[in-house]
Amino acid sequence: MVSYNFPSQIHLLMITILVIITTLLTPITTNTSSLPWNILSNDNFAGKLTTASSSVESAATDFGHITKIFPSAVLNPSSVQDITDLIKLSFDSQSSFPLAARGHGHSHRGQAAAKDGVVVNMRSMVNRDRGIKVSRTGLYADVDSAWLWIEVLNKTLELGLTPVSWTDYLYLTVGGTLSNGGISGQTFRYGPQISNVLEMDVITGKGEIATCSKDMNSDLFYAALGGLGQFGIITRARIKLELAPKKAKWLRFLYTDFSEFTRDQERLISETNGPHFLEGSVMLDHGPPDNWRSTYYPPSEHMRIVSMVKQHRVIYCLEVVKYYDETSQHSVNEEMEELSDSLNYERGFVYEKDVTYMDFLNRVRTGELKLKSKGKWDVPHPWLNLFVPKSQISRFEYGVFKGIILRNNITTGPLLVYPMNRNKWNDRMSTVIPEEDVFYAVGFLRSASFDNWDDYEKENMEVLKFCEDANMRVIQYLPYYASQEGWVGHFGPRWNIFLERKYRYDPRMILSPGQNIFP
Secondary structure, three states: OOOOOOOOHHHHHHHHHHHHHHHHHOOOEEOOOOOOHHHHOOHHHOOOEEOOHHHHHHHHOOOOOOOOOOOOEEEOOOOHHHHHHHHHHHHHOOEEOOEEEEOOOOOOOOOOOOOOOEEEEHHHHOOOOOOEEEEOOOOEEEEEOOOEHHHHHHHHHOOOEEOOOOOOOOOOEHHHHHOOOOOOOOHHHHOOHHHHEEEEEEEEOOOOEEEEOOOOOHHHHHHHOOOOOOOEEEEEEEEEOEEOOOEEEEEEEEEOOHHHHHHHHHHHHHOOOOOOEEEEEEEEOOOOOOOHHHHHOOHHHHHHHHHHHHHHOEEEEEEEEEEEOHHHHHHHHHHHHHHHHHOOOOOOOEEEEEEEHHHHHOHHHHHHHHHHHOOOOOOOOOOEEEEEEHHHHHHHHHHHHHHHHHHHOOOOOOEEEEEEEHHHOOOOOOOOOOOOOEEEEEEEOOOOOOOOHHHHHHHHHHHHHHHHHOOOOOEEEOOOOOOHHHHHHHHHHHHHHHHHHHHHHOOOOOEOHHHOOOO
């Protein structure tokens, strides 16, 4: 294991400047056509490194189905050492080659691609007999980063425990979400998934593996969390746990007034004993509710809801959840009744459901299987995810939801809008968020067809241009930029820190080239 200890800030700045100047003046050849002979003939990778067209083709695409970026080979590691050896080989080679870790392939713009390099298939390391160790006394789980969150949930529930922060979709790898942020309707209360990590093992771009936490190798710890894979490959994470509830009381309220909708959300996320989960969504006058959220409402209510949408053209849904078990069933009913009475939703449009804790967390799976059965899952997903400051959300709603989106009339799929508390994040981590105490996550989770996805791309650009022209200080989550100039703007004053960390942990620019940050 490597320990990273750094000098004073002044010395660090001097070292960084020297490293950058030296790097710029020293030619570094990056392989762009094929891998060096010594990797293909290396006995350490026998039976693990493949150039088979089926593997390469699979690694070239992702959930987004917008890009197709071919690696030269795919590594199916059986151990962390295999990954360390591969990175070290690239780092020590005169002609280094790019590498990217790929989990479940849920990126949507080639972020896990490695053009003419090696894609590391992290899922090949999953072993059902090991890979997760749960401490009931310490209330944490040590998890191999290749595990899916649904697998982590199943394992921890066996012991009556659970992680506290989730994404809406659980079939994502631990390493994948920790490299980005990991958000959903629990974030306002527990913070993103990156705020609920106690310790990690990370392989840097030098092929060195380090255990890190807030007290040990802390700079690497915070760099890798939300670091987009730029500073190292996460191979293990220690995740916070708590006692698992049994059930979830799940209420949905419909609104026609956006100001009441946001005011209620903001009040609820400020309450100490408020809900465990809160998300808002937008419903547009585009015909019957046909996305995965339509299953949340009784079929008998669909026509009433459609009629309301047609009347107002845009309506809003607030989802609120409280967890409970047998001992708290009576009190949760009283709490939710009191909560309902305090909200300014459209009376007569509230829907209640009691489900198991597992069924609630895994709710998107039903929609996924439904879409797969119709051949609508493996299609282009030109998604756009934004963080919008609270002070700008009303302007955003008027200009985007009631302006661009209604006018273009093409958006399909969930459109999410819900607030978060900034104090649940840590500025030392790499993920960029707005400066205001409260900001909104807005997600355009679109599904398109292969012959019209570029129409959605144009709409995405129109939304971003509207925000830029209005100086709304909106920040992309799961960001994508076509040039480094865009990334510099994304990180703003934090760009220099990001750049220093890159030269510190991956000076030859080997890792995660698909993010297009360091072309």
